[in-house]
Amino acid sequence: MSFSWAKTYEPKAPFMRWLDERLPLPRLVYGAVGGGYPVPRNLNYWWNFGVLAGIFLTIQIVTGIVLAMWYFASADGAFNSVEHIMRDVNGGWLIRYAHMNGASFFFIVTYIHIFRGLYYGSYKAPRELVWMLGLVIYLLMMATAFMGYVLPWGQMSYWGAQVITGFFSAFPLIGEPIRVWLLGGFAPDQAALTRFFSLHYLLPFVIAAVVILHIWALHIPGSGNPTGVDVKEEKDTLPFHPFYTAKDGWFAAAFILVFALVTYFAPNYMGHPDNYIPANPLATPAHIVPEWYFWPFYAILRAFTVDFILPAKLWGVLAMFGSILLLFFLPWLDKSPVRSGNYRPVFKRFFWLLVIDIVILGWCGGAPATPLYVGISQIASAYYFAHFLIILPMVSSFERTLPLPDSISSSVLHGEAAEAAPMGSKSRAKSAAA
């Protein structure tokens, strides 16, 4: 840890001393999530979602391992095995619904975590690698979620697999052979299902490994904070444990309560009824839609309807991949030295415009491809690219930012005595002037 005042681990119990001398695991934990990690004292609740994402990854891995004990990856048996889990396995309905909704909640907290990073400039130096590793996690999550959705082998599973692997066939010459190679056949079938299951079991552990890198890279400069000002002195920080373990703890309990309410009382709300129909390669569903967390990208894909130099489908696929890949370049697209959106009045407006834009894209992506929705998603997609590639670089060069506080503690402590003093009193005015 980089701060000189970070406490070092001092074992109290003899066993811990014994262990620490041979394998400094307690030391590692203490420095990572214990009293040895100083955290800015002014974090708001948007900073709780990283820990929550870790919690949901754990929930997914645990429930997933149990499901895999009963799940049967066969084109004939997959659907039946899921229904067997729902009906006859003790508590199987709970494990399966928790896994199904856990995926959605994992994306909810991850999206909030990403938007927090966008608003507070968490991608800026010296945390570029933290941001990029986070994007790698996000890409791995998308792949894992897609393959997991295929496993129940319902109608949407099957046709989703058909459509999404079909993206590759947009590329000229090499596209179709790649698609066939990925699927292990000309259409999704046993070969595709078995490999998706294998990879769906593997990737979460890859995600866990990248999460470790993500946290490691984060702990070098330490956590950011709502002011975006660097930590300067010990007064600016609090030890992670017990302060942030307590804050994360109660908030996680509250958030899991929301997760439980959905899992127990509306478990199919975020699902699609067609996935309770067994896969049928001969009957295409009326509207093929992916899971909600892919809707914005699905809208971007469908927004390209004109063959302009390249075929429309290839434009759509390039734009869809590009919409995520461009985020890797964000640290260099936005060169404003001020991190936090709190002190960037122009950036702030565009940020909220982007949030609205992505919500609109999501809404269009989930709707049928009628001219109205396609037209709206064309405007919204254009704004998405313009925001990151044109507006953001320009804003960062002309924007006049607000004055930053001298330090975290001066922003939050700013003379406690002054703040506590009655309004209009001398000491208050003095401190305000300073």
Add this chain to the structure above:
Amino acid sequence: MVRFFGFLIGLGFAGVLLISLFSTVSTYVSSPPEATAEEEFHRHPKEVHFASDGPFGRFDKAQLQRGFQVYKEVCAACHSLNRVAFYHLEGLGYNEAQIKNIASAWQTEVPSVNPETGEPATRKALSSDHFPSPYANETAARAANNNALPPDLSLMTKARHEGGAYVYSLLTGYADPKSYRNKEGKALPAANQPGQNLHFNPYFANLNIAMPPPLASAGQVTYAEGNPAPTVDQMAKDVSAFLLWTAEPTMDRRKDVGLAVTLFLLIGTALAYMAYQNLWYSAKRTVRATGPLDPVNKAKRTRASKKAGIES
């Protein structure tokens, strides 16, 4: 460099999107899409309430038994229920002996093998068996139904939007295609009139369904003493309730556990929150990022006083 290439790529994507938008709009203007008959005539399921609705709703076992009776005497002639086993009927309030009787008296026997000759044979169903299908296979089912396949009903209410209401609406929604008028008073176009062996039903996605109205008249099923009169509406409601149960027999258990978990988490969250408040008591007062002397708030105040014409 990144910004330069980014700018070009951004212009490229946005440009192609604007061309696409232009084409969408011009197509829309030159040949506006006409509403299809499905859009004009397909109806959303009716409003109907089931005992199992909502977090506190639980299955009404008497209703499930009536619904099961409707399934047995009407639906089971064509529709399988192959994800449900006879022993699952415990959930309807039947005891072991009753279930044994129901299984052995079931109208379709279970395929098996003659132990002496090894030839295909059938035997009476046991409690451990799943409901046997009325047809030996898909081909037989289609042959008996003008090439239409009666779907398995086990998951029907989960496989449709608002499944319970959908089944109820479908069963009670048959209408005369000649005299039917939609909300705008429009008659069904000739192209969408039901063909041979098809029946008009506005609650069915493509408007014409191969299944003839299964519940034709009141009293088609005789309910036991003490039950409501078996009107078509009542029978449709009962069998829909039964199909809600077949789609998720564990629903009551899920909601019971859910209420306990909710209570547990509420208490846990409250305790954790108090622990947090207690721990942060000394640090808390100094942790307001948006206190009155924060630069953002100072700027806001300056703006506000300027607007109000107050010199600060």
